[in-house]
Amino acid sequence: MIGMQYNITLPNDYDMKIIRKRIQHNGAKTDGFPDLLFKAYLLMDYPQRKEYAPLYLWKSNEGMNQFIFNGFYDNILHSFGWQQINIAIPYKVELSNTFTKAKYVLVIEQEMPQVFDMNQLDFPYSDPHCLGRVLVYNPDKWRYVAFYFYQAIPETMEGKGSIYELVHLSM
Template sequence: MIAMQYKIKLPDSYDMNTIRHRVSANGEKTDGFPDLIFKAYLMSEKYDTPESSNEYSPLYLWKNNEGMNRFIFNGYYDNILKTFGWQKINIGVPSLVELYENFSKSKFALEIEKEIIEVSTMKSLSFSQNFKECTGIVLIYNPDKWKYVEYYFFETLPENMLFFKIYKILHLSM
């Protein structure tokens, strides 16, 4: 498996309904895309939480690099280039993936970024939170940057999420 995400930071004055319309018109194009486990069309808005800004940040989980390569180099990613310009694509290795029966009903994603601190003996990464209401959890690491990201997916957002990075899921392709 391989994960990828591009985080497009948008100005505070950007009309986020433009993103909603974009996903509504085009989101289904990645439904059933070869080798795609899921694509979560993630969006945050500056007023969602104190941690939020206007951002469009699709998250992909691929079975292998073949589907990712097809997406990037066979014209699909060109839509991002045309609309938002050259974007850095973050790549990571999924360490833990649990998608539950109700994952397709996910409407929110919580993201926690962490550093992998230098140690003399490596140990498996683990999740820092324990939410019972999750529809899925994904932990992705990048040894090039020694960082990892925890994703928690929800159908309805639990309370007390004020200081977490929360994304709305506009569409979920599987």
């Protein structure tokens, strides 16, 4: 498996209806995409921070390569310019059978401390209300990111990470 995400920061005065319309028009195009476990179309729409940050979890690199190099990623390039694609290795993926009902995602990103013995990596928080969670890491940067999927805004976790709206979920 491979995790992939690009975070497109938009101007504070950007009309997010443009992105919502884009997702409504194009979101279903990744439904059933080869080797895609899921794509979560994530938006952050706060007055001081606007972001479009789709998250992909690929079953293998073939689907990711097809997406990037066979014209699909060109839509991002034409609309938003050259974007840094963050790649990570999934460490834990826990999706409930109600995962598709998720409407919000809490994202917690942290550095991995230098140690002399590598221990098991684990989610920073346990929350029985989440519908799924994904833990990815990048040994090139020694960082990890935990994604928690919720049906309602996770009020108990506010301030511990960034909360995104999940506008569409492709499986």
